[in-house]
Amino acid sequence: MILSVYKSLLKIIDTEFMDICEAADIIFSSTGRAQKVRIYLIDNTIADIWLSPDGKYSYHWCNKGIRDYILRYDDAPHEKWKAVSTFPKHSEYKLFPKIF
DSSP, rough: HHHHHHHHHHHHHHSTTTTTTEEEEEEEEETTTEEEEEEEEEEEEEEEEEOTTSSSSSEEOOOOTTTTTEEEEOSOOGGTTTSTTTTTTTEEEEEEOOOO
């Protein structure tokens, strides 16, 4: 089920977003289960899309080493985000120190 959704996402990326994407792949676990779609963007950053069979999802945009921060979006009901007004949906923004 999820594998077919991920394959559909790859087709959408390939037809609609290749002007901003260099490539996109399905990432598999060591047991062969489709885990997420990874998109390689033209600015040398990556974006991951994770979906679950029960409708949960998360997005992860990683630009560490490029812009020194990571942005994540998630709708999982993690306890630490319970006070956020958009709970269970929440985002996280992390700054990383520059490495010289």
